Amino acid sequence: MKILLTGSSGFLGNHLRGTTNIKRIVVRENDNCDHWDCELFTISALNGKTDWSDAFSSIDAVIHLAALAHSRASTSDDYQQVNVDGTLHLAREAALNGVKRFVFVSSIGVHGSNTFEAPLTPNSPLIPDNDYTRSKFSAEQGLKQIATETGLEVVIVRPTLVYGSNAPGNFGLLSKLIERAPFLPFGIIKNKRDFIAAQNLADLLVRCATHPNASGQVFLASEGETVSIGEFTNQIARGLNRKIIQLPIPISLFRLIGRLTGKTHLVEQLVGNLHVDNSNLKQLLDWTPPHSMEEAMSQLNKGRK
Template sequence: MNILLTGSTGFVGKHLANNYRIHRQVVRDGEKRGQEPYFTVESINEDTDWNGAFDGVDVVIHLAGLAHSGTFSCEDYQSINTQGTVRLAHAAAKNGVKRFVFVSSIGVNGTSTEDQPFTFDETANPHNAYAQSKYNAELGLKQISENVGLEVVIVRPTLVYGPNAPGNFGMLAKLASKVPVLPFGVANNRRDFIAVQNLVDLLVTCATHPEAAGHTFLASDGEAVSTKDFTNAIAKGVGKKILQLPIPIGVMRLVGKLTGRSPMIEQLYGNLEVDPSNIKEVLGWIPPLTMEQAMTSLRDSGKINNDSYD
C-alpha cells in the first residue's frame, strides 16, 4: 500500500514517517522536511487544493489538524478539523484512493468513565469544540463512505506518550526526571494510555488490513493504570527514583481551582478507560510494546537527560 501521510511533522507523524515507508508526506509551506516526496499546502481546510497529491496513493493516514488549545475558536476547529478533513477525503476518493484512516480523539466519547470503559459503539459525547470538530469529521467521512465507497477507518487514541510528547505527558516526564517528590501517592484512578510506537503500528495496520474498513477503534496499550503508577513508570523509564506523597485529592482539587487548572487536575485524578477488544477481534492486533518497554525509549532517546523539555 502506498500511503499519503498528513501531519508528518507532528509528534505522532514524525514517529510514523521515521519508522515506516511513506509514499508521500503532506507539509505546510516553510515546514522542515527531509528527502522523501512531499506535497506542499498552505493549510488544510475547506479550500485546500489537492490537485496532484494522490498520484500512486492507495491510502491516506490523516493526522494533521488543530490540537486542543484555548487559542482556537469553534470556527477554527470546524474549518480545519472538520471541513478540511472532509475536503481531503472527497479529493482522495475522486482520485481513486481506496482507504482513509482518520485519527480522531477519545474526547469524542467524553471526558471520563466511572463504572464501565468507553466502547467503540456507544453514543458519542464530545465535551468541547475540539472533540465536536473531530466527531463532525467522523460523520462527514461516514457519509462519503456511504456515497462513494471510500473505505474509512476511525481511530480514537487515548493520551499518547513517548519521547518529546507534548501536553500533559511532557509535563509529567519533566517532573519525573527533575523532581524527586510527586503528589500522586493516593491517586488510585484508572486511565488508559498508548505509546506512540504502538499507535503508529496500529495506524499502519489499519491502512493495510483487509478487515479494517468501516470500523472505529479506541486505541490504548490495553493496561489501565493510575496516575501514581504512570508517573512511577516514567521515572523508571528515565532512570530516576521518586517518592509519591499522599496528598489528599481534595487538596489537589483546591489547588487546581485556585490556580485555574481544574481541568488538568481532573485529568490527573479522574478515570478514563477504554475497551479496545474489537481491535484484536477484527485485526488480530496487540500492542507490540508494554508500557514498561515503551518507557525505556525515554532514556534511550536522551531527550530528558539533556534538558530538551525545558
C-alpha cells in the first residue's frame, strides 16, 4: 500500500513522514524541506482549485492531515476554502485517478464542546459550534457523498486531544505552564477525558489506510485510557522532569471563574468530561496503541523547541 500524505510539515505530519508506506508527501512552495529524504509533490495552496496533476501516480491511499486549524485571523470563508473545498477537491481528484482509499483527519469537536457524561460514540449527535468544527463536519458530509458517487473508500478519524513534544494548542499551553509553575489547581478534579499521543495517532492512521475493515468507518481516536486532568498534568510533569503540587480547588470555583471571565469553553476543556468509546478500533482493526501514555510522555523533552 503506497500512501500520499498531506500536512506533512505539521506537528502530526512530522510523526508520519518517515513511516513505511508513505510514498509521497505534499508540501507548500515555501516549505523548508531540503533535508527531507522522501518524494515530494509541491502545491501553491490547498483549495478547490489546487492542481493535483501527477500527484497520484502509483498511489493507493491518501492520508489527509492538511487543514486550517483554530485561528483568530481566519474567517468562515477561509475555513470553507481550505477545509471543505480543498478536501473535497482532493478527494474527487484522487478518486478520478484510481486512488482506492481516503483517510480524513476530522475533529472530535464535531460532536460539540459540551461536557459529556456518557462516552461519545461514532454515532453520537454532531453539533459543531465554531467555524473550524463546522468546516470539518461539512467536509465529512461531502466525503461521504463522494464515496457514494465514486466508490472511494472514505475513513473518518476524529482524534481526541493529541499530545507530544512541541504539540500546539492546549497541550502546548499546559506544558509551558508546568515548566514555569510549581503548583497546579487540579488536585480534586475527577473528570474523565481521553487523549492520544502523536506517535499512536500516526500508527492508527496508517492502519486506517491499509486495513481492509477500515473502509467506510468512523473512528474516535483515543488510547482507551480515560484519565482526569490532574492525572494527565502529572504525567506531563513526569515527562518534563518537573515536580508539581496539585492544589485542591473545587470544580465549582473553576466554573465560576469561567463565567466571570467569559472563558467557560476553556474551563470545560480542562475540568469537563470528554470520554469516547474507541472499541471499534480493536474490534475492526485489531488496533491498540503501541505506546503507553507514560512511554509517550517520556519523549517530551526530546526535540523540544
